[in-house]
Amino acid sequence: MDFRIEDITPEEIDRRLAVVEPLTDSVRDLVDAVIRSQVSDDELQAAKATIDEVVASLRTRQRPGGFGTPYTREFIGMPWGNAAVGARNAIAPPLRVTRSAGLAECDMVLGAAYEGPGGCVHGGVAALMLDQLVGEAASTDGLPSFTGTLTVKYLRPTRLGALNARAEVTGREGRKTFVHATLSDDDGVTVEADAIMISPKGFELPTGDALPPPANSRADRDV
Numbered sequence: 115m116d117f118r119i120e121d122i123t124p125e126e127i128d129r130r131l132a133v134v135e136p137l138t139d140s141v142r143d144l145v146d147a148v149i150r151s152q153v154s155d156d157e158l159q160a161a162k163a164t165i166d167e168v169v170a171s172l173r174t175r176q177r178p179g180g181f182g183t184p185y186t187r188e189f190i191g192m193p194w195g196n197a198a199v200g201a202r203n204a205i206a207p208p209l210r211v212t213r214s215a216g217l218a219e220c221d222m223v224l225g226a227a228y229e230g231p232g233g234c235v236h237g238g239v240a241a242l243m244l245d246q247l248v249g250e251a252a253s254t255d256g257l258p259s260f261t262g263t264l265t266v267k268y269l270r271p272t273r274l275g276a277l278n279a280r281a282e283v284t285g286r287e288g289r290k291t292f293v294h295a296t297l298s299d300d301d302g303v304t305v306e307a308d309a310i311m312i313s314p315k316g317f318e319l320p321t322g323d324a325l326p327p328p329a330n331s332r333a334d335r336d337v
């Protein structure tokens with residue numbers, strides 16, 4: 115796993131985020147526009163050519179593999195490629211998770227890119243978001259926890275639109291942390307999940323100090 119240290123200041127993180135977050139939002143917008151566009155075939159083909167040019171320019175310098183999760187020496191996390199919260203990842207639902215002891219929560223608005231059954235959120239997307247939330251809730255004491263078992267119960271269809279996700283630690287037992295999570299719309303809970311999170315054996319923090327929760331964005335770190 116890539117836990118590399120990148121020795122930059124919080125100001126430099128903010129500067130980088132101020133560049134990449136709007137870019138990621140534009141790519142998200144592009145994804146939504148492609149799904150819902152009703153322009154002609156000629157216009158679609160012209161759009162492809164323009165997009166291919168942009169991709170070629172971005173490919174002139176690429177890192178190998180994934181983005182990884184770099185940390186600063188102060189243990190501010192930069193999981194910017196993360197599929198659920200990555201600041202550079204347009205596939206990620208736009209989640210801004212807030213955390214406190216044993217608790218993680220976020221409001222989000224899901225559009226056409228997250229559809230499963232017509233007009234409703236894909237079950238895998240719901241599970242993705244809840245997986246992230248249980249991971250963040252279990253890790254608020256600083257030690258990372260990985261999902262061992264995630265049990266997801268879909269109570270009723272989740273309409274696309276404004277939603278809330280919430281995860282709360284319900285117990286700890288050795289290296290295991292138990293977490294309950296929900297996804298809700300205005301009418302209440304649509305999906306619930308229970309997770310057994312496991313702290314990896316022998317994992318030691320580089321300094322022996324507890325880590326603060328990792329930051330995903332400027333707004334997140336200000337919490």
Ligand SMILES: CCCCCCCC/C=C\CCCCCCCC(=O)SCCNC(=O)CCNC(=O)[C@H](O)C(C)(C)COP(=O)(O)OP(=O)(O)OC[C@H]1O[C@@H](n2cnc3c(N)ncnc32)[C@H](O)[C@@H]1OP(=O)(O)O
Nearest residue numbers: 117185245246249250253258260261262263310312314315
């Ligand atoms: C500079 C460094 C900074 C670091 C700071 C980090 C801060 C991080 C903060 C915030 C992060 C937020 C991140 C959110 C991420 C979202 C969540 C994900 O997507 S995670 C990816 C999906 N999950 C996997 O890929 C796991 C793959 N599996 C494994 O790696 C192992 O199987 C693992 C770690 C889960 C367990 O392996 P073992 O070798 O440690 O387990 P054994 O020693 O056999 O068991 C320990 C106890 O756990 C139970 N256990 C083991 N596996 C289990 C499982 N799969 N389900 C339930 N219980 C399990 C066992 O029964 C045992 O319990 P008994 O002590 O006997 O009571």
